[in-house]
Amino acid sequence: MINVAIEVGQTQTPEAVLFWILGPLAVLAALGMLLVKKAVHSALFLAWIMITLAIFYIAQDAPFLGIVQIVVYTGAVMMLFLFILMLVGVDSADSLTETIRGLRPIAIVAAVGFGGLMVSLLSRATLGRTFVGLQDANADGNVPALADLLFSKYVWAFEVVSALLITAALGAMVLAYNHRLVARPTQRDLAIARFRTGSLANAAGLPNPGVYALHNAVDVPALLPDGTPAQASISATLKARGDVIDSHPFQLEQLRPTDKEEK
């Protein structure tokens, strides 16, 4: 099933077709990741690159690596997504103003250096040759072969990396942990406090806003039995925004004269 291409030791047509369709898409996504303004779009392009890489791995007879790439990196990108939402804001977009002085030249030097390194490495790679050794490596299945390597030859590196990741996770938890001075009030405490403090009128919840046929009810205060508007019936957010409509015109006293006229 999976070992399709490998007896020959040369890239076969389906794999080549796959590569030439997905390769440009991956490159486009990579460029998009750098160039789009919204951070969330950037994260989405990143997820797309990860998935294309995973498909390449699977096509090259490394199904375990490919699937793990998707499981791990989609989770990671999802975390990135959350970080964007939490730290930068829902609709964050890149601004081009320089916040730290001299950042731009440093970034250019680093980018050119890294790019030069990559180009020199890639130019030394041997392309278009036949490949060898895959058959032996996958001899008794891809997963057992990988497990053998991971838990024998590379066990030390594996453990060190996991220790590093655990340290990082613990560090993030320590940094993010906010020690509470007072215990968090439970639902019970809150209910008791509502009755003990404040007015009894609010104990069962605030009054609903007014319901009038002509208006969106949430921005118009309800009328109390004596005809005065109940200010507590409007959301504090709307009040702060100044989006409250006066409920005075809806008072019954103003409607009564018309009743009399009809009679």
Place this chain on the structure above:
Amino acid sequence: MTTAELIGQDPGWLILVKAIFVFAICVLLTLMAVWGERRIVARMQMRLGPNRVGPFGLVQALADGVKLALKEDLIPAAADKIVFIIAPIISATTCFMSFAVIPIAGPVTLFGHKTAMQLTDLPVGVLYVLAVASVGVYGIILAGWSSGSTYPLLGGLRATAQVISYEVAMGLSLVAVFIYAGSMSTSEIVAAQQKWWFAVVLFPSFVIYAISMVGETNRAPFDLAEAEGELVGGFHTEYSSLKFALFFLAEYINIVAVSALATTLFLGGYHALPGLTFTEQWLGGWFTMVWFFAKVLFFFFIFVWLRGTLPRLRYDQFMEFGWKILIPVSLFWIMVVATLRVLSLQGASRLVVVAFASGIVLIVLLINIAFDSAKKRAESIPEVEVTTPSFPVPKLPVSEPEEPRG
């Protein structure tokens, strides 16, 4: 011949036939599931449920689907248009994909070809299902984010947190299965259960998987991402017409998919119930499909039963349950399973195995006793006497007449 080899011999047209078959089954099961759920929940609430359209109301779901598709398709002004359109497509396509590795029936003859009723067999099949599911969650999160409105965003964030935490528990519960089956391929896991179902051998894993699969599919009592009492409709609040229908479809196919995975991993897949193995030869092997779908429908019934019975969990309790109970318990259980497996593979005497098992039971008992005594000590602390309230309270009819307070 193994399933993988059988599938490897499939000609191209047979693969296409199987793909269409899997697709048709998913859509058909969704229609039946919607109808079934409404009928079962209705019966639990002493109602009749849909019974007008077609015999027993069977085509009600189809009629609803047509109505849904003909509705106006709205895109909110504040929405991120492209992502808003992509999100339901991601949700709907990925849930079909996970069915590709599920063995639906044993070896059968299809149009003169001997093959296995399974679209493909990956050596990492179960991980593939997990990967596809984790991509599918993107649909929900992106829908929440791109709607440009508060409730969907909250629903999307809840879905993220929920899936990240319950996927850990789910993955851990699968590890025990991998250890016992010695493989991650769905067909080999089914083959390994010929004698004993893993639901019996690995009962704790089965329970953990069953709980986390409800969490993973956003179903009651874990449907916090679309909690209609708190978030209007959650992540799909702003969706209408076909886009909403895609989410709807995705939800039901996901339920069927996780049920199918549970059947494959724990209930012996397409194998018959113990004692009825002779039925596996009926209809040239096709009868195994009946067993498979019977088990899937059993899980589906549990899903509906849960929805009809349990109220929605509070969010913090839900998270606490996932991180503080499910994950530690599964980690402990994996240690036990791995040790037992190594003992039995290295041919340890029965005495050693029994000693180890009883040692584990003893430890669990001791922990339990310690917890109980701590709980009792906490309960024995007398509660502070509540003073009389400072606000007027109505007189109780049975109490002695007394001065009005306040």
